[in-house]
Amino acid sequence: MRTATEEVRSEAEISFTVRSLPEPQGQIFESISTPVVFVQAARFHDGLYIAGPAGLSQYDASGKLLKHFAVGRDLPSSPLVAIAPAVLADSQLPELVIATAQDGLLVFNSRAFRQIFPRDASVRTITSILPAASGHLLIGTRKRGVLLYDGKKITVLHPTLSKLYVTALAGTESDLWVGTLNQGVLHWHAGETDSFGEEQGLPDRQVQSIAVAGDKAYVGTVLGVGVFEGGRFSRTLAAGVLATALLPDAGQLFVGSEDQGVIAIPLEGHHRNFAPADASQLAEVHQLFGMDDAIFALTRSGLYRMGAHGFGWQPVLHPGAATLSDRNVSALATDSRGGLWVGYFDRGLDRLESDHGSAAHIENEHVFCVNRILSNPKDGTIDVATANGLVRFDSAGSQEQVLTRADGLIADHVTDIVSYQDGLALATPAGLTFLDATGARSMYAFEGLVNNHVYALGVSGDELMAGTLGGLSQLEKGSVQVNYTTATPGLKHNWITAVVPVGR
Known part of the structure; x- marks a missing residue:
């Protein structure tokens, strides 16, 4: 003893x-x-x-x-x-x-x-x-x-x-x-x-x-x-x-x-x-x-x-010149031409061509705090979820549209965005907004969401998972089917910040 x-x-x-x-072991990645x-x-x-x-x-x-x-x-x-x-x-x-x-x-x-x-x-x-x-x-x-x-x-x-x-x-x-x-x-x-x-x-x-x-x-x-x-x-x-x-x-x-x-x-x-x-x-x-x-x-x-x-x-x-504008990267996406889009927490975004040799910086009253960047391979457009609205860029990288609460979103602040069915699903601190050819439709806790403050979205077919401050909501074709919280076996935290589909 x-x-x-x-x-x-x-x-x-x-x-x-x-x-x-x-x-x-040498350069294994760029x-x-x-x-x-x-x-x-x-x-x-x-x-x-x-x-x-x-x-x-x-x-x-x-x-x-x-x-x-x-x-x-x-x-x-x-x-x-x-x-x-x-x-x-x-x-x-x-x-x-x-x-x-x-x-x-x-x-x-x-x-x-x-x-x-x-x-x-x-x-x-x-x-x-x-x-x-x-x-x-x-x-x-x-x-x-x-x-x-x-x-x-x-x-x-x-x-x-x-x-x-x-x-x-x-x-x-x-x-x-x-x-x-x-x-x-x-x-x-x-x-x-x-x-x-x-x-x-x-x-x-x-x-x-x-x-x-x-x-x-x-x-x-x-x-x-x-x-x-x-x-x-x-x-x-x-x-x-x-x-x-x-x-x-x-x-x-x-x-x-x-x-x-x-x-x-x-x-x-x-x-x-x-x-x-x-x-x-x-x-x-x-x-x-x-x-x-x-x-x-x-x-x-x-x-x-x-x-x-x-x-x-x-x-x-002094350190040499850098390609990117900032260190605090909050979002990444590649476009249909092989270019890289880099979003920042409070410095807008950079758009790099496929050779990654130089960057075009974009920063304005809407493109400032970037949460997510979504590339649409069908038409080459880029949707950027920001704290000041949803900003769409055309295939050439030019800003063409800004959507805010005045345009039908449930809130200006968009925390996440995914392609869903024939349109888009947007996460916000006030609930969800769905965008398609018919316009905008929103839902919040009164309609079944486990919590209004939605942080993250994940999609698999018609199934949409919404991670919130108060748990996880599972939606089918735009309607809440079931909610998960810490009272549910296996879920240890209510605050969900990322959702990724696995196995399908």
């Missing part, structure tokens, strides 16, 4: 596996480029590596792209959220540690990747990492707080730092500052944890960034920067600024922001009102760091270097 000590140790340790990622988003950069083996949702990119000193490791192709499909060079205890060699949003950790030695994959999904949702001088790795997560990887096991760093949504880590393994989503900042030192929120002077409980210099800690929040000296709150800087990145350097605090660029605040002497000046051209600053005696700002879409004598920011590199 296991002893009580063994049982406690087993519960404290988090099960995981370490596996080598296979080398890329990729269409989307706008690159930069999240975090790190220097490793004389190269600059930048991580983002699409993967890991390697650049040389001149800003030339040397290699790109794409998520879903070379790496697991989860977006990359953080990177840091480290010497971990299990390898004792310089490596690049990469945190993913859902697939644990990746470790790169400049030749190959290995994955540290916790079996518990809540442990795999990582937000931040902090290598320690001991070879340990501190890991911030969305639900499990701060974890410690020592090369052999993963454990909770301390009970007072568990069950937190961690947003930032800074300091050392024995003197650690932990930023959270809604519980302010925690300072763990000498085996104790101090908590700071608005009641203790912090500008806001939502922490975005942390930087430590000597006995001072700077905590960036959505409403300014809190300054701590010797573990005690001292004052607030950059009040009202959404401080997404921090860098103390040469008597100044550089504050990267969401919409005010990079602000330089003097830390000594009289603290006058700050002014972003020409730095306001930098939007969505994600990271500030020093390298080669210079200061760099990594934004969502580029890397900048502070000019000589601290005046202005010079662009260092």
Whole structure:
């Protein structure tokens, strides 16, 4: 029998596996480029590596792209959220540690990747990492707080730092500052944890960034920067600024922001009102760091270097032009000519020819929030379900008609669309609308639908399945035959967001 000590140790340790990622086997599918988003950069083996949702990119000193490791192709499909060079205890060699949003950790030695994959999904949702001088790795997560990887096991760093949504880590393994989503900042030192929120002077409980210099800690929040000296709150800087990145350097605090660029605040002497000046051209600053005696700002879409004598920011590199207009894809369809239609959550749609070489962007008051795209092979037309009506395009790709509630739809917002019988069936938040040669006919809960808010449709012959907020309705020739809810054996959720016919 296991002893009580063994049982406690087993519960404290988090099960995981370490596996080598296979080398890329060449191009097995065509990729269409989307706008690159930069999240975090790190220097490793004389190269600059930048991580983002699409993967890991390697650049040389001149800003030339040397290699790109794409998520879903070379790496697991989860977006990359953080990177840091480290010497971990299990390898004792310089490596690049990469945190993913859902697939644990990746470790790169400049030749190959290995994955540290916790079996518990809540442990795999990582937000931040902090290598320690001991070879340990501190890991911030969305639900499990701060974890410690020592090369052999993963454990909770301390009970007072568990069950937190961690947003930032800074300091050392024995003197650690932990930023959270809604519980302010925690300072763990000498085996104790101090908590700071608005009641203790912090500008806001939502922490975005942390930087430590000597006995001072700077905590960036959505409403300014809190300054701590010797573990005690001292004052607030950059009040009202959404401080997404921090860098103390040469008597100044550089504050990267969401919409005010990079602000330089003097830390000594009289603290006058700050002014972003020409730095306001930098939007969505994600990271500030020093390298080669210079200061760099990594934004969502580029890397900048502070000019000589601290005046202005010079662009260092920008990602190349992308084929698609946006990353947030909500709908896909091919037309009768082999072209690809790509709908976006809030950027309209792109129409690509069969060679996928370039895209024609369409965005207007109706084609904005795209939910579904339906191609009609008979006449080559394209129907686009949007939040502002049903938009029809002719076979040449030109917009020819918009249908809204004023034209007979039960609602302007069309969530899904399918070919049904001799016409179309439209899902909306107010019920269903059927369109055919005779016009429009609608139905809602009063006529038998399990719920008015319809999200998804599936068709098989005369049978139409409507997935709603309150369950599933089965229709035959336009009439409800039966409804399914969680009271029905086998259906575990009422909120149905996708329906696909299988086996016919």
